[in-house]
Amino acid sequence: MIKSREVRLKSRPIGPVALENFELATVNVPSPQDGEALIKNLWMSIDAGQRTLMGSGDADIADLPPKRFELNEPMECQAIGQVIESHDSNLPVGTFVSSNFGWREYFVFKGKQDGFTLTKLEVPVSPLQAHLHIMSVYGATAYYFITQCAKVQAGETVWISTAAGTTGSMACQIAQISGCKVIGTTGSDRKVEWLMEELGLDAAFNYHAPDLRDAIKAACPEGIDVYLDFVGGHQLETAIDLMNPQGRIIKVGETSSYDGGKTDGPGNLFQIVLKRLDLLGRSVFDILAQPARMENVYARLGKWHADGTIKVQETVYEGIENAAQAQIDLLGGKNIGKMLVKVGEPENIR
Ligand SMILES: NC(=O)c1ccc[n+]([C@@H]2O[C@H](COP(=O)([O-])OP(=O)(O)OC[C@H]3O[C@@H](n4cnc5c(N)ncnc54)[C@H](OP(=O)(O)O)[C@@H]3O)[C@@H](O)[C@H]2O)c1
Known part of the structure; x- marks a missing residue:
């Protein structure tokens, strides 16, 4: 059993999102069972579109996918994590993964779960968080x-x-x-x-x-x-x-x-x-649903990233306890380039 902090949507913002709309909760994450893996999140992506999923905005998209965040539940966003305990042969310990299980420090991945996605980073690029900006x-x-x-x-x-x-x-x-x-x-x-x-x-x-x-x-x-x-x-x-x-x-x-x-x-x-x-x-x-097309897009972006043709500035907040403030500050325009939260350090697993 491991303790994990997670950020929940406490209330739908009326007007600009504020700290009172979020709640930082601590939960016990159970040990992974057969076919499951325990993931430690390292980086999470803060983006403008998340605000539309919180609701009560002019651009409220309640009737269109993706679904709005549930109240009193941890929110979702893209995150990069590492497998730190595993009973899933597809996810060996040490593997880096990309998922939409952000806004939390740890989670157990139970294989197929409705609405959740998890992808192995077969060839992680450096720095890892580039999988949340240029390679994303x-x-x-x-x-x-x-x-x-x-x-x-x-x-x-x-x-x-x-x-x-x-x-x-x-x-x-x-x-x-x-x-x-x-x-x-x-x-x-x-x-x-x-x-x-x-x-x-x-x-x-x-x-x-x-x-x-x-x-x-x-x-x-x-x-x-x-x-x-x-x-x-x-x-x-x-x-x-x-x-x-x-x-x-x-x-x-x-x-x-x-x-x-x-x-x-x-x-x-x-x-x-x-x-x-x-x-x-x-x-x-429209194109994410076309894997062959995406492969070409990522090949091109990967080359531009590797040779420095495209540079991405990062604005980094440290710790899950500062994630809500990062979301507020993104909407307030305080970021240059990609707004990220550094949630944890990778484990030194051999
Ligand atoms: N159609 C798609 O498939 C798709 C995919 C991804 C993203 N998007 C959209 O792309 C946009 C950018 O998203 P992002 O995640 O890359 O965010 P971002 O540009 O990294 O950050 C959001 C920026 O929005 C600006 N902003 C905030 N409030 C504003 C306001 N009232 N008026 C004008 N600008 C304001 C701020 O920059 P300034 O200080 O410069 O104002 C802020 O830094 C969003 O609208 C998002 O929904 C669309």
């Missing part, structure tokens, strides 16, 4: 939206919102690799500086600035060919104004409404008709 659904999202949804071409001007976030920062780099002029928007001057200095974008802007539209227009007199929209609201409206005829707007998310916010706009949708714009909404789940 987020890297795949950036790749899929830039290359297969936007189908960007060399020489095009691409505007990426939430450019300093996990998915956005990788999308910026893939658009750069594709030979595009890339501009990004983000929520603070510190992140604007990071986008210019570390990612080398052609231009970057703080979207809180009152003159965003004019600033982008001045930086891109040729207009915008592709806008990757993670946020909706005012930025989407500004993009519609600045798009070139036949431009493509690719909708990835709607973060401005996730945390109890109300999106205002866009109020200029008729321009989509006048300019013959394409507005496309997709989900990465």
Whole structure:
């Protein structure tokens, strides 16, 4: 029997998520039985989409999969763990695994369990937590939206919102690799500086600035060919104004409404008709269900990770007791790149 701390959803947030919506509980995890394995979580992923599963937001998706988190139960998210005791011949002790059993320190994996997934990391990359950013659904999202949804071409001007976030920062780099002029928007001057200095974008802007539209227009007199929209609201409206005829707007998310916010706009949708714009909404789940396609995506991302072509900045909080604060701070824009919680150290198992 081992003690494990887990984070539960105590109440559905009304407005921005707060510490009072979470509860840190300690439970006894039983020893694994035949066909079971005990997993110690090492890293967990904090992401914006989790907020929609907590409920009570504008982007509440109660009627659509994935299912909302249950109250008073540990929440779920992607996590990287290590098998530390096993009675499952498929999961030898020491194996690193990826699962959606995050928000807890330890768990027993009982083979097939409804709604839970666990995958062996056959060839773990370094650092391990890269399996929660570039070598994960987020890297795949950036790749899929830039290359297969936007189908960007060399020489095009691409505007990426939430450019300093996990998915956005990788999308910026893939658009750069594709030979595009890339501009990004983000929520603070510190992140604007990071986008210019570390990612080398052609231009970057703080979207809180009152003159965003004019600033982008001045930086891109040729207009915008592709806008990757993670946020909706005012930025989407500004993009519609600045798009070139036949431009493509690719909708990835709607973060401005996730945390109890109300999106205002866009109020200029008729321009989509006048300019013959394409507005496309997709989900990465569309390709996750196609293993052969995913293999190619991860081969490409793995190469870019290994040779340093794509860099992912990490914002790391230590300990499961700080996971709720990490979620709050992600939605408050305090992360640069991937928000992670380091839950534990790997065991030195021979
Ligand atoms: N369609 C798909 O298949 C798919 C797959 C993965 C992710 N997504 C979507 O992609 C988006 C980014 O997700 P992520 O996990 O990579 O998160 P992330 O970008 O690492 O972090 C979230 C960021 O959102 C920004 N933000 C927070 N509140 C905001 C607001 N009110 N208005 C505008 N921006 C706000 C903050 O950056 P700033 O400081 O720059 O504002 C924050 O850092 C989410 O909308 C998510 O749902 C979609």
